[in-house]
Amino acid sequence: MKILDRCVGCGNCVPFCPFGAISTYGKAIIDKDVCRDCKVCIRYCPIDAIVEK
Numbered sequence: 001m002k003i004l005d006r007c008v009g010c011g012n013c014v015p016f017c018p019f020g021a022i023s024t025y026g027k028a029i030i031d032k033d034v035c036r037d038c039k040v041c042i043r044y045c046p047i048d049a050i051v052e053k
């Protein structure tokens, strides 16, 4: 998964990751060692800033 530059760090996606892989420090960050590419988070970003890569 990839976070695009347009992420505003709202944190909306964070609680929806079943594996706790997303955190926000100004912008969202996905821990690649924890992420399992389930794609759930894509649906919960209101500005479509999370994409498959």
Ligand code: SF4
Pocket (backbone or CB within 6 Å): 001, 016, 017, 018, 019, 020, 021, 022, 030, 034, 035, 036, 037, 038, 039, 040, 041, 042
């Ligand atoms: S793809 Fe799945 S595991 Fe990876 S950050 Fe998104 S919700 Fe979490």
Ligand code: SF4
Pocket (backbone or CB within 6 Å): 003, 006, 007, 008, 009, 010, 011, 012, 013, 014, 024, 027, 028, 044, 045, 046, 047, 048, 049, 050
């Ligand atoms: S929901 Fe979208 S804009 Fe908000 S922190 Fe997550 S990726 Fe960034």
